[in-house]
Amino acid sequence: MNKSVAFTTAPVLVTAYAGLRALDGMDGERGPGPAWTAGHLAFLAALILFVPVFLELRRLAGRGPFATATAAIGLVGAVCTMAQISVDLVVGALAADHAAMRGMFADVQSVPGVSLVVYAVGPVLLFVGLLVMFCRLAVVRAVPVWRTVAVVLAVLVSLLGLDALPAVGLLLCAGLAPFPGRGTPPATAHS
Template sequence: MKTSFSLVTAPALVVVYGIVRLLDGRDGERGPGLAWTVGHLAFFVALLLFVPVLWEMRRLAGRGAFATGTAVCAGVGVVCALVQIGIDLVVGALAADHSDMSRMFSEVQDVPGVELAVYAVGPMLFFLGLLVAACHLAAVRAVPVWQAGAVVLSVLLSFLGLDLLPVSGLLMVAGLAPLARRSALVHVKQA
């Protein structure tokens, strides 16, 4: 899969997830059901596509130890977030109703270490890694400051609340999509 595809599609799927999540919550509850599943599948695929995005950001930053460490930390965050989304999908598929979902989530989160690794700290590594990678790209002048700023603002908005994910995703598209053309040109020259 081409990196340029991932640079556009990963953040676009964050927008999709955010919109579906808002629609799912119109009745005051989220999940289980089709909207829950579709939204979570969109985010699951987005996370998978962020792996080549992170690796491309590493390449653009010069492939040094700092860039590599940032990509690896963010990659660990992706894995943790994928586990979380996987749990969400399974619970959503098995639960009869919202209260059944709550009970199942409580059981999963009561397992020692799961709350911390899969729900609290682990996924944050992805967002922090993305933020640091964007700042690093601006610092080494691989991208304009506005482009890195869009990614940074996107991450900061996502920390404020999941209801802001559609806007956060659009900012991510603005910050990452310009890299798609550049990535495609690099890969054409290497071919």
């Protein structure tokens, strides 16, 4: 896959998920239904595309231990979020209505560790990985500072919750797409 496709498409799909999520909530409830399913499929595709994004960011950051650890943290976050989105898709497909969804989510989240890993801490690691990686890339001048500012703002806005996802998606579009990358930073800047 062309790396620039992943850098462009991942944030566009995050933005699409945000739009479909807003559309789904217009009746006061989210899911089940076509908007729920389409939105979650878009977000799942975005998360899959973050795999080559993190691998390329690691390359640009010099492939050293720091870059590798940061990429690993981001990828763990992506995998945890993929698990969450997969649960959402299955629950949305199986539930007859929103009340049934609530019961199914309660059952899933009652499994020891699931709430912490899949819903609370795990997904945050995706944003931590992006934040740290872009700050590192700005320091070694592998990306323009404005890209880092856009990604940092996306991470900060994400703290406002899921209703802020349209802004997060657009800020990620600004920071990631199209992503030119300048190659590997000088050897003295590696860590």
